Amino acid sequence: MSSLSHRGREARIVIVGAGFAGLSAAETLVKAGFQNVQVLEAMGRLGGRIHTTRPFSENIIELGANWIHGQKGNPLFQLAQEHGLLSEGDSARIMCQPHSVTSHDYFFREDGTQIPTEDVDEVCCFFRQLTSRAFESELEERHNGLSFGGYLDSAFSESPLATLNDGPKVFEWCKRIECTDEASSSLYDVSVSQLGFYIALEGGFFNCLGPGGYQALLDLLLKSLPPEAVLKNQAVETVQWDLKAEEQGQEQWCPVRVVCENGESYEADHVIVTVSLGVLKERARTMFTPALPKSKLCAVERLGFGTVDKIYLQFSERFWPEDCAGIQLVWNQGPEDKDVYSCDCEGESWKDTWFKKICGFDTVARHPTVLCGWITGREALYMESLKDSEVRDVCVRLLKSFTGWSVPEVSRVLVSRWGHDPYVCGSYTFIPPGVNAVREHEALAAPLPAESRYPKRKPLQVLFAGEATHVNFYTTTHGAYLSGVREAQRLISHYTDKTMNSSECT
Ligand SMILES: Cc1cc2nc3c(=O)[nH]c(=O)nc-3n(C[C@H](O)[C@H](O)[C@H](O)COP(=O)(O)OP(=O)(O)OC[C@H]3O[C@@H](n4cnc5c(N)ncnc54)[C@H](O)[C@@H]3O)c2cc1C
CATH class of the missing domain: 3.90.660.10 (Polyamine Oxidase; Chain A, domain 2)
Structure with missing residues (x-):
């Protein structure tokens, strides 16, 4: 038996980005009992690389992701199946054979x-x-x-x-x-x-979604969040982490401050950064204070992100x-x-x-x-x-x-113009020759500060999710979704009171 501690319920968590990774992290945290979850999305719409539109008729067009890759063990396929969101019959024959x-x-x-x-x-x-x-x-x-x-x-x-x-x-x-x-x-x-x-x-x-497309899946995630938990048009400019109590001048200090381009700022115990690898390639060196460790900057550089x-x-x-x-x-x-x-x-x-x-x-x-x-x-x-x-x-x-x-x-x-979209900067991740994929995905996903090196600092200040951080499912929507769940679980474990059984007591 385990339950979320009071500190966990009160912990302030900011999530940067409202794609599948950001929204799955938010959903998992809210369901676990976290009460202070704030998602900040730069664009005027939610979904990131999911972009379901209706430009030609009442029927949808997907400008971003189309298909669900695989069924067994794919949480998005399962979710779509449970809610009757998969395509049925012949109407999607062509889309299913792309x-x-x-x-x-x-x-x-x-x-x-x-x-x-x-x-x-x-x-x-x-x-x-x-x-x-x-x-x-x-x-x-x-x-x-x-x-x-x-x-x-x-x-x-x-x-x-x-x-x-x-x-x-x-x-x-x-x-x-x-x-x-x-x-x-x-x-x-x-x-x-x-x-x-x-x-x-x-x-x-190539599993196909029904007439609601990927937006219908996003809507399911959004339904489980309080409306005020997700803010659009909030482009994050800097993530200041490792702040000291003295700098904050208060007893209940937060180690992280997230500052938006519009000047608004958010104090947080933890921030989950879900921006794409493309955005990190453009901004990883300027977005974080103090700078990201070398291993992470190298991972950002070495992994490929194409259009x-x-x-x-x-x-x-x-x-x-x-x-x-x-x-x-x-x-x-x-x-x-x-x-x-x-x-x-x-x-x-x-x-x-x-x-x-x-x-x-x-x-x-x-x-x-x-x-x-x-x-x-x-x-x-x-x-x-x-x-x-x-x-x-x-x-x-x-x-x-x-x-x-x-x-x-x-x-x-x-x-579509994914390469020039300032909040995506490309489409998805690939592995260039000579790159050790597992090492770089893991370096990208590693939370800050690295606990072993900074034992006295508050742990898990900056966490990273997003398709590029998944070792086995990078490039995909389910990889993004699962990476958000992974980082939420990291925080849930951190704040969980384990009910001790008799063997643990002795
Ligand atoms: C054309 C195309 C086709 C694809 N087809 C498929 C497919 O068929 N099947 C499949 O599984 N996958 C497909 N993908 C990949 C899939 O869409 C992605 O892997 C997945 O959606 C990524 O989700 P994410 O949450 O990791 O990132 P994103 O969706 O990129 O979410 C990150 C969010 O962060 C926001 N952001 C960025 N910078 C800031 C900032 N400074 N402040 C605040 N917010 C910020 C962005 O606006 C974005 O909303 C496709 C992608 C593209 C582009």
Whole structure:
């Protein structure tokens, strides 16, 4: 038996960020009996990288996360299932089979001709076998020093598929798609030896939510919090920690002060920082006083954080066949050419090539006249600098030239710009070659001050949650959710009175 101590109930806890990590931490603390929990969110909306919108009709569009990755052991899948929030029936068929190849994808070459499905299937199947092997940590030692791209290239070059006419081109397409899962500019930027630390939960990678989308899950978390516990438009500028009693001049002093850009400040016993790794890359050196320890700053630097964007195009009418799940673009040669990566992403050099990173355009569940294009990495960052109308015109040109179909007018375009969002600065985490994933995720998650080194200071002043802090589920919504629960549990354990049983008394 254990229960929260009086000190725990009274402890002042500030949570920076209202994404899944921040909200799950808040929910867990409030449910455990903490009475002073304050979530501060910089944006004018809640959810962070969850952004469910309705720009085209009453049906939702997800600008951020779409799918629940895995079922077994996934708390978000369980929550969605319990509350009937999962997609049912055929309406979500397409969304459930997204930007990975399906038998309903149409693959086009640059010259406007279509590649037979069997040819595409063969290469995609081989590609999937290679990636599964990498994720299951069954690689031979000779692959360990390689990047993910290097490993794939080496394995493909030994395959008879490499000699087929379209084989190498389709393989490049597969690599481009994989960049979406890795949020990387190129698979040469991703470590192959560390992929095995990511755990794919059983039950399918692409589980779909129903008509309420991810917002419905966020709403469940928000419902369990008192409305005043979450404040929007409260961008935190600095986290001052390790404050001394003398500086505060009061008996009940707090070791942490959180100061917002609007000048408001919050005294706290504990702060849980859930901002993205992208934000930490931009601001970790200025946001904390005293500075973060070297191990944490190194983790922020070493882990990768890439950009994935979506381009939604609503047409005046559907121009693709009804059975078509996606129009995939197979370039003769694309930005997977390694030399291109020496370019400056904001520079003019991307002007004529950025769009070659668009893998294709998928149909969108519940939106019969909408297509969604995906783009990643430095090309995505370049695209973000363009006007919506420019992006639209390029996409229409591509669709016309690759398919040869007559493409009707685009009635609306919606482009995500995660890389330039000042409160996200990218999309999700990846592990670059040479980086020890477990060590860096753990360094990022470690609370401050490190208890063993500072025995006299108040413990657990600054805690860290967020998808990048999860060793096995980084990049995902459930990783973010579980990291928030983990840090809440850390505080719950700290403030729990253990009812002693007889053996403990003696
Ligand atoms: C395009 C895209 C597609 C994705 N697809 C999927 C998918 O299909 N499935 C999946 O599982 N995951 C997906 N993800 C990843 C998933 O969305 C994230 O892993 C998860 O939502 C991260 O949650 P978080 O709480 O860690 O961080 P965030 O959601 O980034 O929350 C952090 C919060 O902190 C706030 N903040 C930042 N700075 C400050 C400050 N100074 N003061 C106060 N608040 C601040 C931010 O505004 C934000 O609300 C996708 C992400 C993107 C961008």
